[in-house]
Amino acid sequence: MNSKRVDxxxxxxxxxxxxxxxxxxxxxxxxxxxxxxxxxxxxxxSFTAVKLSIWTSLLSAAxxxxxxxxxxxxxxxxxxxxxxxxRPLVLAPIALPPTVAGLALLGLLSRNGVLGSxxxxxxGWQMPFTTTAVVFTGLFIGIPFLxxxxxxxxxxLPEEIEDAAVVDRVSQSQLLRLIALPQxxxxxxxxxxxxxxxxxxxxxxxxxxxxxxxxxxxxxxxQIYQQLDVSPDTAYALSFFMVVIAMGIFVLIxxxxxxxxxx
Amino acid sequence: xxxxxQRLWLARAALSLFFxxxxxxxxxxxxxxxxxxxxxxAASSLQVQYSALAKxxxxxxxxxxxxxxxxxxxxxxxxxxxxxPVDIFVSADQASMAAAKSxxxxxxxxxxxxxxxxxxxxxxxxxxSGLNGNVKWIQCAHTAPCGIAADxxxxxxxxxxxxxxxxxxxxxxxLAKLLAGAVDAAIIFKxxxxxxKSKLRAIEFADSQAASSQYQIGIAKSAIAxxxxxxxxxxxxxxxxxxxxALSKAGFQVDSLK
Numbered sequence: 270m271n272s273k274r275v276d277x278x279x280x281x282x283x284x285x286x287x288x289x290x291x292x293x294x295x296x297x298x299x300x301x302x303x304x305x306x307x308x309x310x311x312x313x314x315s316f317t318a319v320k321l322s323i324w325t326s327l328l329s330a331a332x333x334x335x336x337x338x339x340x341x342x343x344x345x346x347x348x349x350x351x352x353x354x355x356r357p358l359v360l361a362p363i364a365l366p367p368t369v370a371g372l373a374l375l376g377l378l379s380r381n382g383v384l385g386s387x388x389x390x391x392x393g394w395q396m397p398f399t400t401t402a403v404v405f406t407g408l409f410i411g412i413p414f415l416x417x418x419x420x421x422x423x424x425x426l427p428e429e430i431e432d433a434a435v436v437d438r439v440s441q442s443q444l445l446r447l448i449a450l451p452q453x454x455x456x457x458x459x460x461x462x463x464x465x466x467x468x469x470x471x472x473x474x475x476x477x478x479x480x481x482x483x484x485x486x487x488x489x490x491x492q493i494y495q496q497l498d499v500s501p502d503t504a505y506a507l508s509f510f511m512v513v514i515a516m517g518i519f520v521l522i523x524x525x526x527x528x529x530x531x532x
Numbered sequence: 533x534x535x536x537x538q539r540l541w542l543a544r545a546a547l548s549l550f551f552x553x554x555x556x557x558x559x560x561x562x563x564x565x566x567x568x569x570x571x572x573x574a575a576s577s578l579q580v581q582y583s584a585l586a587k588x589x590x591x592x593x594x595x596x597x598x599x600x601x602x603x604x605x606x607x608x609x610x611x612x613x614x615x616x617p618v619d620i621f622v623s624a625d626q627a628s629m630a631a632a633k634s635x636x637x638x639x640x641x642x643x644x645x646x647x648x649x650x651x652x653x654x655x656x657x658x659x660x661s662g663l664n665g666n667v668k669w670i671q672c673a674h675t676a677p678c679g680i681a682a683d684x685x686x687x688x689x690x691x692x693x694x695x696x697x698x699x700x701x702x703x704x705x706x707l708a709k710l711l712a713g714a715v716d717a718a719i720i721f722k723x724x725x726x727x728x729k730s731k732l733r734a735i736e737f738a739d740s741q742a743a744s745s746q747y748q749i750g751i752a753k754s755a756i757a758x759x760x761x762x763x764x765x766x767x768x769x770x771x772x773x774x775x776x777x778a779l780s781k782a783g784f785q786v787d788s789l790k
Contacts, residue, residue, distance in 0.1 A: 275599070311581065324556035331549035338542065380615045389615075398616040450542055480611055482571065482601045495602065498704035499579055501712065 294512055301509045302502040309503040315492055319507070322489035325400060329407025330465040336408075337415035337464070338457060343447055344416065345423040362413045367465060371477025374406060378478075402479035407468040414464035415457075418480055422456025423449060459522045466518050468510070482524045536700065539773055540619035546556040569597040570763045571617050574606040575624035575677065575747065576704040577721045582622075582766050589769060596762055604702040605629075614750075619755040619763035620770065622747065624703070635745040638748035638783060643776065643784035645721045647743045649682040650710060657717055660735060663692050670698045671719040677745050678703040680720040685743035687716035721745075726783035747784075 275283070302309060340359065344352050364372055376397045378385040389395050396402045426449060434448045450457075472490040477486060479486040481495070489507065496504040553579075574582050579602045586598040589633040601608065601616075605628035612618050612632045621636050624628040629639045651657045663669055672679030679699065686692050698718075701707040703721055710718040711728065725734040737743040749770060769775065776786045 286640070320556060320559065324553045327549050327553035327556070331546050331553065334542070334546045334549070375614075395615050397614060424615075454541060458545075461545070480601065481603065481618055481785070482617070483599045484597075485599070487601075495704075498702070498708040499583075501708070 280328035286328040289436055297505065297508055297512060300505045302505060304473075305502055306506050309500065309506040313496065313500065313503060314487070315496070315503060315507055317484050318487050319489050319510075319513060321400070321403070321484065321487065325488070326407060326469040327401045329404050329411050329418060330461060332404075332408055333411035333415050334457075334461055335465050336429065337412045337460070338419055338450075339410070341416045341419035342449065358527060360413050360417055361531050362410055363417065367471070367473025368407070370409060371474035374402075374474065374478040375408060378402075380403075396477055398480045398482065398486060400479075400485055403475055403488060406475050406478050410471050411464040414467050415460040418460030418463065419453065419457050422453040422460075426452050426457075449500045462518050462522050466515060469514065549777070566763055568595050569599060570598040570619050570658060570760070570766045572598060572620045572622070572766070573612060573616070573618045574600055574602055574620075575605045575608075575628075576602045576702040577624055577678065577723060578622060578747075579704055580600070580727055581779060585775065585778070589766065598766060600605045602704070604673075606631070606677070607674045608632075608702075617753050619760055620749070620751055620767050621772070622749045624747055625745045626748055627680070628677060629750060632750075635752055636750040637753050637756065639748045640771070642730075643779050643786055645681075645723055645745050645747060645784055646736075646740055647678060647685055647719050647745070648725060648726045648736050649717055650707075650720050650732045650734055651717045652710075653731060653733050655716065655733075657735065660686075660689050661691050662735075663717065663740070664694055666718045666730060667694075668697050669694075669717040669719070670696045670700055670709060670715050672703055672706050673699040673701055676700075676702055678706065678719075678721055681743055681745040683741065685719070685737040688739035688742035689737055690736040694695075708785040721783075723743040725781035744785075 310319075344359075346358055365373075373399065375382060377383050378388075380386060380389045380395045380397070385395055385397075396405060430452075431444065431448055434444060439447065470490060471488070472494065475486070475488055476491055476494075481487045481491050487495075489511070493504050493507045493511075496507065572582070572586075573753055582600055582602075586600055590596055590598055601611075603611075605623040605625060608621065609623065609628040609631040612621060612635050618635070621629065621632055622642065623632070629636065631641070648661070649660055651659070655732065656662075657665075657667065671682040674680065674683060697715065698709070700709065705722045706718050707713065707720050707728075709715055710720065711731065722736075725732045749767075751763065751767045780786045
């Protein structure tokens with residue numbers, strides 16, 4: 270580590286980049302109304318929205334973990350002729366605009382959607398406008414993040430260890446459980462944290478697919494958007510915690526990331 | 533030798549996340565299935581008044597929960613048609629109510645609002661034609677009731693050649709941008725100016741008929757089918773003369789359009 274080796278031009282550009290990112294975040298913290306901070310957070314259903322967001326995002330993250338790790342493992346170990354087509358498909362939500370994601374979910378699961386119409390005819394139940402829709406949107410957005418990072422971690426594992434284990438006749442499930450997973454632990458943790466943050470921050474797709482009903486589908490981010498119209502102070506107070514969480518996550522994953530890329 | 537628990541860290545991580553999410557969700561009162569809860573979809577221009585009166589209604593009747601989803605009436609109507617769980621719909625114009633007629637019954641005229649050109653108190657603008665000057669102004673989207681009324685009022689007025697810098701999604705977001713000082717003027721509902729009279733003043737359109745929007749209120753067919761008693765009580769409460777009086781104080785006209 271020697272910052273003296275950075276040339277002056279790069280240094281200027283780097284400082285400029287820091288300003289572009291740091292100043293808006295700083296402004297947000299300055300605008301937080303500290304005098305009415307807690308009254309703002311407890312009024313107008315904000316607390317309900319925060320609680321809803323936290324438990325639904327944790328549930329989505331947990332399911333993403335359970336489904337995403339096997340998918341990442343399958344992508345690494347399967348025939349590239351097949352995964353070449355599957356990988357772009359399952360990673361697409363990372364780059365998709367939220368409105369398109371919302372429309373896709375509606376297209377499948379709304380009452381006149383491709384699958385939703387069938388479900389609705391037979392059970393009278395539909396997913397949009399329910400808390401289930403909030404969790405499902407989280408999965409659609411969260412699984413790809415987890416897969417992206419878990420797959421690259423699995424792919425970087427040294428093959429010699431795995432080959433040795435195969436020679437020693439470990440079973441398929443042992444290969445994942447005892448050989449791959451312990452080595453990929455930090456990478457998967459990073460993927461999990463990023464996926465959770467992304468799910469927690471989800472806004473557009475949730476609003477389109479799940480709607481905005483207090484206590485049922487009105488999430489933290491939707492509440493920020495709506496409070497901006499009636500009480501900007503509350504919106505700033507609610508946003509402040511999002512900044513804390515976002516920065517907290519990168520403090521947490523700095524070390525696992527370093528470890529993951531050192532190999 | 534690592535213990536089995538150490539080796540199963542992935543399962544533990546997933547399990548603890550599940551556990552945590554269920555714990556927090558258990559702290560959440562179940563609102564969806566409770567028959568003592570009423571779901572109201574209301575035009576965003578009613579947000580200030582309705583939030584306050586819902587709180588008052590709940591305080592007087594312990595256990596009853598009024599959930600209100602505010603937004604552009606057009607958006608709310610399409611959510612209702614798509615099957616959103618709604619008991620009462622209050623729209624900012626007749627077209628949105630008509631769009632939701634497959635789910636909503638007995639729509640009646642409610643109150644009338646009027647769009648005006650709103651400017652900060654210290655603004656130099658005094659006439660609608662002032663929009664032709666070097667002025668940054670906004671209005672609601674052509675699809676939202678406040679935008680439809682704005683289009684109608686501007687057409688009746690004639691002479692405004694420029695166009696707004698933005699078409700906002702709802703009445704409340706249009707107001708928010710004006711209050712934040714992001715624009716010089718905005719065509720918004722008169723009630724929003726009344727609610728912010730310490731900061732804003734209104735310039736009225738010459739043709740008040742063209743600038744008007746007829747609000748309507750209706751109850752969901754599903755609420756009647758489910759015999760949701762509290763939906764019916766809250767529906768009658770919203771239509772009561774007490775509430776209409778309060779709304780007239782906020783700048784709404786309570787008599788119907790001729």
